[in-house]
Amino acid sequence: MASKTTTNILGRFYSSNVGVILVEGIPNEEYLDVVGEIGEQFLKLEKPLSKDFLELLLDDKWSLFEGLKETKNHLVYNFDLFGERVEPNKATEIMGCMRSVKNMGDGVRQLMVARPNANLDYNSRKGFGYHDNHPLGNWCEFFRIEDGSLVSKHYPIEHR
16 A cells, blocks of 8 residues: 555646656655655556666766657656766756656656755755756746645755
């Protein structure tokens, strides 16, 4: 049986008007179970793709783009834009690929699950702020787990 956190995340994902959501703040002790449960549910969807964000950092832009085009429901977990072992320009490139595929239409849906302690704050990138073309921009809905509930946010979530 899926956890309350998983049920809340998937409920928002399925009901999203935008079709792209980012969730952060899943507690460390729940994170692996939640990602596993969501991954199981994604296997039931049409043309699913479940990928570790850190693995995407190893892909070249064109093979990533082609792979995303062949799928319809994307789960990207361990999401982090500016944390350890993440090169910000490469992370921005990946976001560009994901956004391009989403904008192509055909009902593509994307769920990004931030790893615990992820740094999604563009202000942490020297010389940049949120309004300097944040790789998440305004193309997805943002949520954070707070006290066991899924809370909507309006801008890319700042590093805590």
